[in-house]
Amino acid sequence: MNRELALRMCEAAIKEAARTGALVSVAVVDAGGHLTAFQRMDGAGIAGPVLAPAKAHTAVAHRVATADLAPMVQPGGELYGLAGDRFVCVGGGVPLWDGEGAGGRVIGGVGVSGGTVSQDVACAEAAAALWETS
């Protein structure tokens, strides 16, 4: 992950948010889950600075989109109890892969928070799409 790409990913997520009228925060983290860039749209709430980096970190830590973790941490799910302060298992976090299959590595992640879950997911995917074509 580098700063220039991280900034463009933030912009891509915010562009998607603006399209649907959402007010979001966007975080981009590196392979260690540490923040590389963050932007909060004017008017977005104060949960975003907590949740966007946490979703991005969670996606990197578990190498899976947080939207895919969400059903697994529900009551009865096999990862019930995982969700909490440490890992935020709500849609809007996506890992960024370098390579596919067994040789693939997670090199960072994006997290979005502030809109509805589906808006957050769409914003994160818009940012990830930029990564995939970069």
Next chain:
Amino acid sequence: MNRELALRMCEAAIKEAARTGALVSVAVVDAGGHLTAFQRMDGAGIAGPVLAPAKAHTAVAHRVATADLAPMVQPGGELYGLAGDRFVCVGGGVPLWDGEGAGGRVIGGVGVSGGTVSQDVACAEAAAALWETS
């Protein structure tokens, strides 16, 4: 628990992981729940360094496999509310017993994280099997 055995237990868990294509972290803790040895396979995610020691610690603290705690911490279960940052009640942690029945003592634990829950459980049991025959 001693270091030489703990290292062999890590290797046993990793051998089992490699057999099923999982990428895991393995932690072995002592009777106080404190880390004795830890190994993360190349390519395994960064949640493992948090979750593998936590599963091992939880198994020692409650003297039960975390897979057995999982149903008990569900809504309606009698240990509901226990799962969280302090205790990780997802399968993959097992206590190590010295002796059986009322006279038995838990002398340590193993925790595995990184694969599916069933893979993690199998890896932890492979490590525990080494303990039982040592």
Next chain:
Amino acid sequence: MNRELALRMCEAAIKEAARTGALVSVAVVDAGGHLTAFQRMDGAGIAGPVLAPAKAHTAVAHRVATADLAPMVQPGGELYGLAGDRFVCVGGGVPLWDGEGAGGRVIGGVGVSGGTVSQDVACAEAAAALWETS
């Protein structure tokens, strides 16, 4: 604080860092001490994502530059004991004022981490200068 200005403040801090060869992280927070924008230069360490927002938050919380807090939290100082995980009282955080004197309000803050303390302070002041002329 708004996003567009926060981004320009990050750029101003980074420009100053580049001038002296420092590799820094820059955080801009709002009047509530919550992150508005963050950027980490390529090659900057992973302490920055923790310390830059913390310095900015500390500067807002105490309405004073963290460099001015530093001597006050020393043994014998009247704020001894304040420095810790909650407030980071090392130079590099500055509050942003709207108005002067009794009627002035702190509307945000900047925090920089990654260089020497004097480099961090210079970067934070470069960002604050942009605010003052905006």
Next chain:
Amino acid sequence: MNRELALRMCEAAIKEAARTGALVSVAVVDAGGHLTAFQRMDGAGIAGPVLAPAKAHTAVAHRVATADLAPMVQPGGELYGLAGDRFVCVGGGVPLWDGEGAGGRVIGGVGVSGGTVSQDVACAEAAAALWETS
């Protein structure tokens, strides 16, 4: 950082500890400060599992040996207040560099705890020496 090298680094640190009669814990972390391998010598205390990973993480985060941070966080030092739960600024943690000068990157770290500070430092340097020649 990879597991095979991390294990050899643990062994190198323990060999040095044995030479001077110290009982230590050794942690090797990756570029994100996350644990890759850990070993505690038989008889070593329970502070090691906390302090060895924390020293290694601190060395990576600040890109400097924790022994060099120690004087800076003393009362009157310019980083006073930094030492705490988050960063352990006691000798025994060293960063591992890939390349020198402006282009160098920290790719991991070693942390040792359990002996005197000078013993811990010697053990960490023995592990780092292995890295430098690998």
